[in-house]
Amino acid sequence: MMTAVAQDRLGGPDVLYLTRRERPAPGFGEVLVRVRAASVNPIDAKTRESGAFLGDPPFVLGWDVSGVVEATGPGVRLFRPGDEVYGMPLFPDEAGAYAEYVVAPARHLAPKPAGLTHVEAAALPLxxxxxxxxxxxxxxxxxxxxxxxxxxxxxxxxxxxxxxxxxxxxxxxxxxxxxxxxxxxxxxxxxxxxxxxxxxxxxxxxxxxxxxxxxxxxxxxxxxxxxxxxxxxxxxxxxxxxxxxxxxxxxxxxxMLVQPDPVGLHHLTELVDAGEVRPVVAAGFRLEEVALAHRFAEAGGVLGKTVLTVD
Ligand SMILES: NC(=O)c1ccc[n+]([C@@H]2O[C@H](COP(=O)([O-])OP(=O)(O)OC[C@H]3O[C@@H](n4cnc5c(N)ncnc54)[C@H](OP(=O)(O)O)[C@@H]3O)[C@@H](O)[C@H]2O)c1
Structure with missing residues (x-):
């Protein structure tokens, strides 16, 4: 089992609630990632309120993820358990990054830039x-x-x-x-x-x-x-x-609609490693503070990203 942020109806930040659900298992070509941080994007609030690309709830929000590979499905050669990875899997389909674990196609992830924390890395992908x-x-x-x-x-x-x-x-x-x-x-x-x-x-x-x-x-x-x-x-x-x-x-x-992009992720990692790009994290919140995090992100007036940490 794992903890995730669910919603059963559309609306404001208070429709988000913590729940326990079955931990997903990686299928062919997929990786199970233990989420360490997931960032908040405007599309999360739009989806929470209107369904956006996901339609009617129930669903689990979140696309940006940084974490550690827990297990790999058949056919995955890119990663092994213990690898630190980041990415924006499956967008605009449901990824469910506001959770302790996500399953992602291996090629929607890349090695996390070594010089970034999980919180910083989660701020990057989308x-x-x-x-x-x-x-x-x-x-x-x-x-x-x-x-x-x-x-x-x-x-x-x-x-x-x-x-x-x-x-x-x-x-x-x-x-x-x-x-x-x-x-x-x-x-x-x-x-x-x-x-x-x-x-x-x-x-x-x-x-x-x-x-x-x-x-x-x-x-x-x-x-x-x-x-x-x-x-x-x-x-x-x-x-x-x-x-x-x-x-x-x-x-x-x-x-233009952003898409999962391993080539782009690898380029971003190079730019981060070269000191040319660094994400700014405006604020971090724990997963259980998700409603507060959404309110903070929607209030604006800050520089950079809002990130959820998952312990
Ligand atoms: N098509 C895609 O694939 C895609 C991908 C990513 C994002 N988006 C969309 O792109 C937009 C920006 O995303 P984001 O993540 O950067 O959002 P964000 O973090 O909320 O940033 C929006 C920024 O725009 C500023 N702003 C507000 N009114 C402005 C104005 N009249 N002129 C100039 N700046 C203004 C805000 O300043 P204050 O906070 O100080 O008011 C804030 O700094 C959102 O609508 C998002 O949904 C689309």
């Missing part, structure tokens, strides 16, 4: 793979590109700032002034406070915009791009009008 798939795979950022990162203090944003810098870009970020010193330390070249400045009016000639805002901001973000630039939108499929408006100016615009 947010950092999103940043990497947006900036490297979708936008193909090159040295010298002007990259505008909205929500630069957020889970995705603070990692996107570092990744864009590592790719040689000139990085412009939007964040509250209180976060500017820390974001400069992470590599941001220019910062705009979105509570004080009309950021879409203030930036021109960006090569790439990472849109963490969506809605009407996706449209307005086109004003900040140079002709031929790239807009990658994360929150939701873009308004139908964005793509044709962008296309008329040669701008490549589109929604």
């Amino acid at each position: 947010a950092a793979l999103t940043a990497r798939q947006a900036l490297v795979d979708a936008a193909r950022v090159r040295p010298g590109d002007r990259v505008l990162v909205h929500g630069a203090a957020g889970g995705v944003g603070h990692l996107a700032v570092q990744l864009a810098k590592a790719l040689g870009a000139h990085v412009i970020g939007t964040a509250r002034s209180a976060q500017h010193p820390a974001l400069r330390d992470l590599g941001a070249d220019e910062l705009l406070d979105f509570t004080e400045v009309d950021v879409h009016g203030a930036v021109r000639d960006a090569d790439v915009v990472l849109d963490t805002l969506g809605g009407p901001d996706a449209f307005r973000a086109l004003d900040t791009l140079k002709d031929g630039g790239t807009l990658v939108s994360l929150p939701s499929p873009e308004d139908d009008g964005v793509i044709p408006t962008a296309a008329a100016r040669g701008i490549r615009a589109g929604f």
